[in-house]
Amino acid sequence: MIWHLIAAVFAGLGAAGIGLILRLASGKRLPRWFIPACGGLGMLGYQIHTEYTWLEHKQQQLPESAEVISVEEGQMFFRPWTFAFPMTTAFTIVDLDNLSVSQGDDGRLVEFILYRFEKEYVDQVNHQAYLMNCATREMLPLEGESRTPRTEQMRRVEASSQLYRAICKEG
Known part of the structure; x- marks a missing residue:
């Protein structure tokens, strides 16, 4: 369980980093809230992916x-x-x-x-x-x-x- 939490945090940090790069590439025309929004979407995306691949993950362990x-x-x-x-x-x-x-x-x-x-x-x-x-x-x-x-x-x-x-x- 702790590993999923750590992975979700790193997915959020990675997505926030992509948001930061996009904001800097746009000449800071994107709003500042874009970076944490990308981080939140990254964490949500990781969680959804984990939930939908649960069966395949468990089958690999059997x-x-x-x-x-x-x-x-x-x-x-x-x-x-x-x-x-x-x-x-x-x-x-x-x-x-x-x-x-x-x-x-x-x-x-x-x-x-x-x-x-x-x-x-x-x-x-x-x-x-x-x-x-x-x-x-x-x-x-x-x-x-x-x-x-x-x-x-x-x-x-x-x-x-x-x-x-x-x-x-x-x-």
Whole structure:
């Protein structure tokens, strides 16, 4: 977080320096407020760039076996540009190297962990273990270290969903 603050300050200083050069090149015909306005726009531009590249930055930090299952975009009233261009606020991944595959009576059973990343003041990461029956497309959460199935929370997954295709693909 401190590095983003430092980078924003330097982006503002750089943009203010460009404003100063432009003011001097114009023979000081540009008003004096032009320099701090450029600094503010530089800081705002850095912040917007950081917010819109958050997903790509986080994906670079993940292992290659991590597959993005879903991406959530949102708008915020104090960021009016997000109404025209919604920004990513959360995404969910599954690590395909950490699947536990077994054969059950009904078919292939896959145990996996879903990781959910949320963009907040400090990024939040939540994880939950699940068990999916690929034949019936039923998925249920596993609770605790003992991985106790929560059958009351069982749900059916669509065959066209990204999660089902990632988890239940053969091979």
